[in-house]
Amino acid sequence: MSTHHAERIISLAPHITEMLFAIGAGQQVVAVDKASDYPTQAKDLPKVANYRSLNMEQLLALEPDLVVVWGSAQQQMVQPLAQLGIPIFYSDPATFAKLNEELNQLGALTGHASQAAEVAARYQQQIDELTQAYQDASPVTVFYQIASTPLMSANASTWMGQAINLCGGINIMADSPAPYPQLSPEQVLAHNPQVIMAKSTEELAHWQQWPALRAVENQHLLTIDAQLMHRFTPRTPQGIRQLCSQLDKARSD
Template sequence: MKTLLICLFACLPLLTHAGSAVHDDRGRRVALPRPAQRIVSLAPHLTEVLFAIGAGKALVGAVDYSDHPPAALRIPRVGGYHGFDLERIRALKPDLIVGWAGGNPAQQLAQLEALGIPLFLADSKRLRDVPTVFERLGLLTGRGPEAGAAATRFRTQLAALGQRYAARKPVRVFYQVWDRPLLTINRDQIISDAMRLCGGVNVFADLPALVPTVDDEAVLRADPEVIVTSGEPGANGDWLARWRRWPALQAVRHGRLHTVPQDLLSRMGPRLVDGTALLCQAIDSARR
C-alpha cells in the first residue's frame, strides 16, 4: 500500500500536465502536450463556451461581438466576421485556436493551420452536438470536470424541454433571419432543430440552401401560424412590422409575432438552451 501511494504522489505532476487529444467536428485529431494556457477564439459562441467551462482566463484573443460574459469584452480583438489579423494572432503566441468551421473564412483557417498552431474547429449541426464541444474543449484546457458539469446542465435542460413539448400539437412556423433581403432557414440549420424540439414545423424546411432567400409572397402562401425573428427592433426598424400589412395572415390575425434575442438563439453555446426555451414559448402561443 505504501509503495502504491508513493507511486501515485510521484505521478501527480505528470497527471497535472498530461497531454490530451480529441477529434474536432471535421474529424481531425487535435493533440496538445499540456492543457492550453493561451487560447484565441474565432467565434463569439466559442468564447462563451470557454468561459462556461472555466477556461476564460486562458483567452488571449477573441473576435468582435465576443461580449458575453462581460469579462469577454476585455479580451484583445483579432478580427471579426469578415476575417482575422493573422499577424496579430501569431504575435499572441497561442497554444490553441478554437474556430467555427461553418462560419470562419476557410482560406484563413488554412493559413492558421499552416502556422502549426493546434486548431480545433467546432460545427454543431444539432442541439445534441453542442455539449460535446464543451467536453472536448474541457479536455484540451484541463477543465474536464467543469466542462462535464456544463454539458450535463445543457443536456438536462434540453431533455426537460423535449418532455414538455413532445406530445403537443405541431405548429407551422416561419423563422425570419434577416429583413432585406428576406432570409430564413432550412431543415439543416440548428435553429430548425430547436424548432423541432418545440413541436414546430419549419414552413421552409425543404429549401436547398441553409439560409435561403424568400419573398413576401412565399410567406403568404405558407401562411405560418407563428412568425419568429431574432432581429433587434429599433436597430434596423421593426422587422415584424412588415407582416402587419397582411391581417389575414394567421400569425398576424392571432397576434403571434415574436422576437427571441439573437444572442440566445443564434450562438451555439451554453445560452442556446435558453433561446430554445423562449422559442418553445413563442411556438406554444399558437396552441393557446
C-alpha cells in the same frame, strides 16, 4: 506523465468565446474576434479578427498555443495558421448532441474536463426536459425570420430549425436546400403560417400590411432572443424554452 493544456487560447467566434468561459477557461483566453461580447470580460480582450478576416501579425504576436475557430465559416481563413503548426480546434456544433460533445472536447484541451462535463450535463438535461415536455405538443406552422432585408429564414438542419421542431413547430422552410434561404414575402403568404418569429418587433412590422395572414390576424408576430437562439452555447436551452413558450401562445388561442 503530465498532459499539456492550452494556456494561451484565441477564440475566433462568439459562441466559442462563450463556451470557453462557461467551462472555466476564460482566464486562458488571450484574444477574441470583434463580435465576442459575452460574457462581459470578453469585451476587454484584444480583438484579432472579424467574421471574414484575421489580423495575422497581431495574432502571432500573442503566441497562442490553441486557436479555436468556427469550422464551417473560417476554415480557409486559418489555413496559414495550420501551416505554421499552431494547434487549431474546429468548432462546428451542428446538432444539440454535438454541442455537448464539443464542451467536453474543449474541457480536455484546456484542463477543465470536470467543469466542462458539469456544464455539458446541465445543458443536456435542459434539452432532454424540453424534448420530453413538447413531444406531444400540437403542431403550429412557423415562419422563422432571421433577417428582413433580404428576407431570410432557416431550414430544418439549422439550430433554429431543430429548436422549432423540438417545440412542436412546423417550419415552413424546413425542406429548403439552403440552410439559410432567401425568399420573397409571397412565399410566406402562400404558406400562410400561424406564427411569424423574428428578433424584434421592428423586423416583424412589415407583415402588418397583410391583415389576412393568419399570424397577423391572430396577432402571432412573436419575438425571440437572437443572442440565445443564433449562438450555439450552453445558454441556448433558455432560448429554446422561450421559443417553445412563444409557440404555446399560438396553441392557446
